Amino acid sequence: MYENYYGLDSKPFQLTPDPSFFFASKWHKRAMSYLQYGLSQAEGFIVITGDIGTGKTTIANSLLNDIQDDIVAAQIVTPKLSPDELVKMVASKFELDTNQRTKADILKDLESFLFQLHKQGKRALLLVDEAQNLPLETIEELRMLSNFQEMGKPLLQSFLLGQEELQPILRAPNMEQFRQRIVASCHLAPLTDDECKEYIEYRMAHAGWSRGELFSDGAYDRIFQFTHGVPRKINTLMDRILLYGFLEELEKLDEEAVENVIKEVADEMFVPDKPVLQDEGGSNILSEPASNGQVKDVQYYKTMLTELTDALDNAISHKIKLTRYIDNLLKKKYKTYVRLKSDD
Numbered sequence: 609m610y611e612n613y614y615g616l617d618s619k620p621f622q623l624t625p626d627p628s629f630f631f632a633s634k635w636h637k638r639a640m641s642y643l644q645y646g647l648s649q650a651e652g653f654i655v656i657t658g659d660i661g662t663g664k665t666t667i668a669n670s671l672l673n674d675i676q677d678d679i680v681a682a683q684i685v686t687p688k689l690s691p692d693e694l695v696k697m698v699a700s701k702f703e704l705d706t707n708q709r710t711k712a713d714i715l716k717d718l719e720s721f722l723f724q725l726h727k728q729g730k731r732a733l734l735l736v737d738e739a740q741n742l743p744l745e746t747i748e749e750l751r752m753l754s755n756f757q758e759m760g761k762p763l764l765q766s767f768l769l770g771q772e773e774l775q776p777i778l779r780a781p782n783m784e785q786f787r788q789r790i791v792a793s794c795h796l797a798p799l800t801d802d803e804c805k806e807y808i809e810y811r812m813a814h815a816g817w818s819r820g821e822l823f824s825d826g827a828y829d830r831i832f833q834f835t836h837g838v839p840r841k842i843n844t845l846m847d848r849i850l851l852y853g854f855l856e857e858l859e860k861l862d863e864e865a866v867e868n869v870i871k872e873v874a875d876e877m878f879v880p881d882k883p884v885l886q887d888e889g890g891s892n893i894l895s896e897p898a899s900n901g902q903v904k905d906v907q908y909y910k911t912m913l914t915e916l917t918d919a920l921d922n923a924i925s926h927k928i929k930l931t932r933y934i935d936n937l938l939k940k941k942y943k944t945y946v947r948l949k950s951d952d
């Protein structure tokens with residue numbers, strides 16, 4: 609509707625996850641690396657969690673988009689599936705006939721299908737989206753499927769993507785066997801304020817925007833404040849802001865324009881009356897005033913936590929290097945010792 613007015617080739621803020629619009633924020637990049645690392649491991653489970661609308665499905669679609677030829681992937685977006693339904697669905701996603709087949713038959717077919725793939729030098733990947741909806745026993749069934757092996761190598765690898773509720777499910781005491789098969793896991797957080805601006809600029813440019821600054825700094829601040837950096841919320845709001853700019857024939861969009869749109873959409877989006885702030889992981893935290901009467905600066909803590917995570921990452925990689933160095937040194941010393949001993 610407004611694309612012509614802004615000289616765009618397409619709508620920049622569609623709600624459907626589109627891999628061609630993939631924006632690699634710090635967390636998205638990290639999650640993508642975990643998935644790619646997982647692929648290279650060719651075994652076990654990779655778990656990506658994240659709050660609603662933070663981009664889990666988008667990441668999955670981007671991964672599937674540029675997956676190698678030797679991997680045959682199937683994606684399941686599950687409602688609540690029983691273990692038997694899961695087995696049936698996995699088989700039909702790999703295009704096996706499940707009609708009139710018992711579970712035992714289907715499992716046999718699945719195993720021989722996976723074995724055939726293996727013989728052709730290929731392997732199978734199962735991507736389970738919305739995994740927070742899977743009952744415990746169904747996750748357990750997934751683990752059983754990962755037991756199909758040939759020469760000690762699993763024939764099926766699975767990635768689980770789900771909202772935060774997936775974490776307590778996987779932490780349950782009886783999930784130990786599953787946990788031990790997780791090779792990497794990662795949590796997707798909402799975008800920071802800088803990333804929120806970059807995300808908007810990226811999507812606008814990708815849709816063909818080429819006329820310089822459209823939004824003022826105040827507009828970007830207000831967009832971040834309202835959406836908390838959650839991509840889906842940003843998309844919904846941005847779509848309305850562009851529509852507003854078109855209807856009002858605005859050349860620039862400032863804080864006031866954004867505020868007007870927020871007033872319109874707040875009701876439609878059923879925004880809670882009481883402001884709810886979110887932490888780095890996207891979990892809701894209290895928005896009670898601090899003792900000095902001001903709402904705590906969440907952004908400050910977010911930045912601090914990000915810096916802390918980076919510092920810890922660095923410290924860990926230094927420790928690993930040091931350990932390797934000491935290890936080598938010990939090996940050398942041991943060899944010298946053995947040599948001297950044999951000289952004696």
Ligand SMILES: Nc1ncnc2c1ncn2[C@@H]1O[C@H](COP(=O)(O)OP(=O)(O)OP(=O)(O)O)[C@@H](O)[C@H]1O
Nearest residue numbers: 623625629630631660661662663664665666839840
């Ligand atoms: N990294 C990203 N790059 C581009 N767009 C993104 C990114 N992350 C999220 N989006 C956009 O945000 C919206 C929500 O993303 P998506 O559906 O992937 O979230 P989700 O985490 O799977 O949500 P849910 O928990 O509801 O399943 C989509 O419109 C998608 O295009």
Ligand SMILES: [Mg+2]
Nearest residue numbers: 664665737738
């Ligand atoms: Mg999703």
